[in-house]
Amino acid sequence: xxxxxxxxxxxxxxxxxxxxxxxxxxxxxxxxxxxxxxxxxxxxxxxxxxxxxxxxxxxxxxxxxxxxxxxxxxxxxxxxxxxxxxxxxxxxxxxxxxxxxxxxxxxxxxxxxxxxxxxxxxxxxxxxxxxxxxxxxxxxxxxxxxxxxxxxxxxxxxxxxxxxxxxxxxxxxxxxxxxxxxxxxxxxxxxxxxxxxxxxxxxxxxxxxxxxxxxxxxxxxxxxxxxxxxxxxxxxxxxxxxxxxxxxxxxxxxxxxxxxxxxxxxxxxxxxxxxxxxxxxxxxxxxxxxxxxxxxxxxxxxxxxxxxxxxxxxxxxxxxxxxxxxxxxxxxxxxxxxxxxxxxxxxxxxxxxxxxxxxxxxxxxxxxxxxxxxxxxxxxxxxxxxxxxxxxxxxx
Amino acid sequence: xxxxxxxxxxxxxxxxxxxxxxxxxxxxxxxxxxxxxxxxxxxxxxxxxxxxxxxxxxxxxxxxxxxxxxxxxxxxxxxxxxxxxxxxxxxxxxxxxxxxxxxxxxxxxxxxxxxxxxxxxxxxxxxxxxxxxxxxxxxxxxxxxxxxxxxxxxxxxxxxxxxxxxxxxxxxxxxxxxxxxxxxxxxxxxxxxxxxxxxxxxxxxxxxxxxxxxxxxxxxxxxxxxxxxxxxxxxxxxxxxxxxxxxxxxxxxxxxxxxxxxxxxxxxxxxxxxxxxxxx
Numbered sequence: 001x002x003x004x005x006x007x008x009x010x011x012x013x014x015x016x017x018x019x020x021x022x023x024x025x026x027x028x029x030x031x032x033x034x035x036x037x038x039x040x041x042x043x044x045x046x047x048x049x050x051x052x053x054x055x056x057x058x059x060x061x062x063x064x065x066x067x068x069x070x071x072x073x074x075x076x077x078x079x080x081x082x083x084x085x086x087x088x089x090x091x092x093x094x095x096x097x098x099x100x101x102x103x104x105x106x107x108x109x110x111x112x113x114x115x116x117x118x119x120x121x122x123x124x125x126x127x128x129x130x131x132x133x134x135x136x137x138x139x140x141x142x143x144x145x146x147x148x149x150x151x152x153x154x155x156x157x158x159x160x161x162x163x164x165x166x167x168x169x170x171x172x173x174x175x176x177x178x179x180x181x182x183x184x185x186x187x188x189x190x191x192x193x194x195x196x197x198x199x200x201x202x203x204x205x206x207x208x209x210x211x212x213x214x215x216x217x218x219x220x221x222x223x224x225x226x227x228x229x230x231x232x233x234x235x236x237x238x239x240x241x242x243x244x245x246x247x248x249x250x251x252x253x254x255x256x257x258x259x260x261x262x263x264x265x266x267x268x269x270x271x272x273x274x275x276x277x278x279x280x281x282x283x284x285x286x287x288x289x290x291x292x293x294x295x296x297x298x299x300x301x302x303x304x305x306x307x308x309x310x311x312x313x314x315x316x317x318x319x320x321x322x323x324x325x326x327x328x329x330x331x332x333x334x335x336x337x338x339x340x341x342x343x344x345x346x347x348x349x350x351x352x353x354x355x356x357x358x359x360x361x362x363x364x365x366x367x368x369x370x371x372x373x374x375x376x377x378x379x380x381x382x383x384x385x386x387x388x389x390x391x392x393x394x395x396x
Numbered sequence: 397x398x399x400x401x402x403x404x405x406x407x408x409x410x411x412x413x414x415x416x417x418x419x420x421x422x423x424x425x426x427x428x429x430x431x432x433x434x435x436x437x438x439x440x441x442x443x444x445x446x447x448x449x450x451x452x453x454x455x456x457x458x459x460x461x462x463x464x465x466x467x468x469x470x471x472x473x474x475x476x477x478x479x480x481x482x483x484x485x486x487x488x489x490x491x492x493x494x495x496x497x498x499x500x501x502x503x504x505x506x507x508x509x510x511x512x513x514x515x516x517x518x519x520x521x522x523x524x525x526x527x528x529x530x531x532x533x534x535x536x537x538x539x540x541x542x543x544x545x546x547x548x549x550x551x552x553x554x555x556x557x558x559x560x561x562x563x564x565x566x567x568x569x570x571x572x573x574x575x576x577x578x579x580x581x582x583x584x585x586x587x588x589x590x591x592x593x594x595x596x597x598x599x600x601x602x603x604x605x606x607x608x609x610x611x612x613x614x615x616x617x618x619x620x621x622x623x624x625x626x627x628x629x630x631x632x633x634x635x636x637x638x639x640x641x642x643x644x645x646x647x648x649x650x651x652x653x654x655x656x657x658x659x660x661x662x663x664x665x666x667x668x669x670x671x672x673x674x675x676x
Contacts, residue, residue, distance in 0.1 A: 049514060049517070049578070052575040128576075130576050131552040185550075188579070
């Protein structure tokens with residue numbers, strides 16, 4: 001097996017710089033939106049005392065999940081010795097780091113007191129899964145950075161596999177932690193279930209690979225044809241199909257489990273049938289746009305391994321993924337707490353017993369989108385200065 | 397259950413109830429209020445008693461309501477031997493009465509800005525109705541000061557904490573405003589400060605971008621006084637709120653809980669709340 005050689009992204013061209021400029025602009029606008037929200041308080045967002053986590057959290061969780069999944073390509077090559085993916089291992093690690101930074105940036109900038117980040121870094125309540133997640137995020141960055149280092153340094157290649165195993169194990173634990181942020185919430189009917197962890201892990205594989213395909217398609221615009229060979233495309237296609245089906249499986253189990261439990265009928269009926277927002281996002285967003293249509297494209301013999309079709313499928317998967325996270329994060333909060341079972345008319349100034357209202361405001365959407373742009377900007381920038389991309393491989 | 401109704405169907409305000417056993421707990425309360433005593437006379441008696449209790453014999457009042465009998469010196473830590481709690485008799489809450497809410501707002505400086513979705517609400521009045529039976533109830537809902545508070549469990553920085561005497565509080569200096577405690581609270585009892593604040597009370601510091609909730613008027617407790625909601629309800633409304641030390645078997649609240657059935661909201665979560673309810 002010939003050694004893979006790596007190089008910085010060359011031949012960047014107008015498209016690359018246009019995309020980078022666009023991301024930079026979005027980041028600047030997002031920072032302005034953040035200042036506006038921090039200055040005026042969260043009153044200028046759509047969030048309130050019932051929908052306490054809003055659009056920024058949807059984007060942040062989406063990115064954090066995708067980050068651990070983006071490492072998948074590297075893991076497959078190092079842990080499972082699949083050499084076809086080896087050449088993308090560096091890119092995979094970089095993308096994982098960039099997506100995590102993007103997600104965490106959104107999470108931190110949405111805090112009520114982002115200036116107290118140092119408090120979050122120095123005071124820990126070890127019973128809090130949120131505190132554990134902070135360790136998991138930091139650990140992930142350190143381990144993936146180390147994993148990249150041993151891949152890129154001379155004489156450390158023998159450490160690639162053990163580091164890859166550590167990184168793979170850590171990413172599984174990290175996504176378990178992210179899912180458990182919801183799984184450990186005993187107060188709310190839609191959460192409070194261990195399946196949130198494997199659901200998030202399955203979702204991460206899907207989002208991570210979709211992001212990887214988009215980066216290869218757009219950021220590496222001029223050499224994408226050489227990078228995304230027919231063999232690579234077929235493997236990515238197969239993986240995408242598997243991941244979509246696995247996410248659908250866990251989603252189905254989650255909902256069926258709730259549907260079986262009488263106590264949870266209310267929230268399921270609300271999310272799956274009654275809500276014009278969440279039911280539409282679930283069926284139209286996650287299921288049709290994010291799962292069924294990509295499956296139809298990817299399983300189509302003439303389209304399945306076509307780069308443009310796969311790029312389109314990846315975009316659909318990610319839009320559907322955003323819808324999925326929106327339904328989980330916002331929909332799960334919108335359904336009222338069951339404080340007074342047996343009483344069917346409940347009223348209060350807090351809106352007890354009523355579905356909570358949420359209309360995301362422009363600044364919080366901009367902050368969320370900034371996370372994606374930050375991740376893509378970091379990826380694009382690093383690709384131009386460090387050798388992360390494999391030498392284009394011939395398709396023949 | 398019939399003993400419970402007999403013993404505590406005391407919408408009339410009589411200690412120990414008046415012996416009624418007819419109808420539901422909630423409805424029996426309504427009946428008594430209408431038949432036991434003329435409204436004006438009852439109101440006068442209540443007001444006069446309250447006035448006397450507040451102005452003439454505060455020490456006796458505190459003792460009688462099971463409240464803190466003496467102030468805690470500033471250099472003395474809160475005692476784990478004490479567990480402060482509250483017992484709310486919903487049968488004594490009038491429909492539409494929000495005096496406990498107003499008292500809390502005035503005492504702690506949070507305001508109704510006409511934006512209920514984002515305004516702080518340390519305590520709120522909840523109205524319940526059962527369509528099948530027609531039963532109704534009104535009650536105040538606030539932080540339940542759980543023995544096993546989910547908000548404390550999930551807080552990443554430890555800003556949400558439980559004091560040794562059972563009062564669940566937020567450390568305003570270490571709250572980063574992540575709102576995970578609000579996700580975790582089974583009662584929706586916490587508020588996030590969404591906008592800049594003015595005219596804060598010295599004894600109840602607040603901060604934009606942080607989370608807050610009922611403190612049980614910890615500043616008053618430490619001074620040997622009753623929480624504002626309890627004091628006001630006793631003085632101006634039906635006396636539905638009783639405050640005291642749940643660990644002291646001789647406290648009025650412990651005796652009442654031992655004598656008449658009471659419930660915890662969302663008891664299935666086994667949080668052992670410090671706030672308990674009767675007659676709902």
